């Protein structure tokens with residue numbers, strides 16, 4: 661990889677965010693991964709002196725629906741170019757009266773209701789069980805909260821994001837159930853991204869842009885793509901401003917534990933991990949399971 665463009669911060673753009681216009685010296689980089697191609701070539705450029713890799717989650721033309729986003733390839737590609745911290749920008753519905761459309765939220769928890777997505781890089785030995793009690797990087801969250809408060813009037817510094825499978829929006833009964841469960845936001849993409857970021861030992865945080873009240877609110881319009889897109893258009897400049905504010909603070913050496921998430925998570929005895937697997941997954945496992953088994 662020595663001659664490849666490198667980056668330290670990754671940005672995954674969600675619905676409505678298909679480009680980062682403030683990057684300079686942008687190069688497009690095609691990355692092959694053991695999990696197929698990512699959603700799009702990485703756009704690697706510079707923002708305030710920091711090298712950033714941008715990837716539109718659903719593809720450049722929004723071709724991949726939430727269940728078909730190649731999330732493993734996306735995180736692999738970001739890791740392969742050197743990224744250590746990833747920010748995801750996501751459109752979400754609000755499940756709470758006081759979280760209004762156009763508000764920003766930096767979630768601190770996730771509940772996974774997806775049923776049809778690969779959720780691990782490690783399908784064959786080694787068996788890996790990473791911790792996920794606190795699913796987001798505390799440093800990325802803190803930086804996002806500070807940056808969001810510097811540019812937007814209404815920012816919520818915590819919230820639980822419920823991830824549905826989609827691609828359909830929720831029924832009214834589901835929306836009411838999600839509210840009774842105490843969920844704050846609903847979306848379709850936080851999972852398996854949170855899981856994969858942790859398995860790839862990447863710091864991860866979500867900047868959630870609220871676009872609607874889903875379908876539970878008696879006086880608000882039911883969610884639709886048109887409503888989401890309209891509110892996203894109003895919010896996309898704010899999102900770009902948050903990115904410009906947050907990225908400079910993410911270039912320093914992380915002091916969190918995200919970068920060592922696999923250290924105590926590999927359950928399989930090293931001698932039971934095939935050389936072919938060590939080689940295929942060396943980007944993720946190389947530090948723990950070198951190509952040549954020792955002892």
Ligand SMILES: CSC[C@H]1O[C@H](OP(=O)(O)O)[C@H](O)[C@@H]1O
Pocket residue numbers: 673674675676717718726749750751752826847848849850885888
């Ligand atoms: C276009 S509305 C539904 C769509 O928007 C959200 O995507 P993202 O998180 O990538 O912004 C939601 O999760 C759905 O995928």
Ligand SMILES: Nc1ncnc2[nH]cnc12
Pocket residue numbers: 751752753754824829830846847848871872873874875883888
């Ligand atoms: N209400 C909603 N449900 C699921 N995903 C969404 N993305 C934006 N609004 C949403």
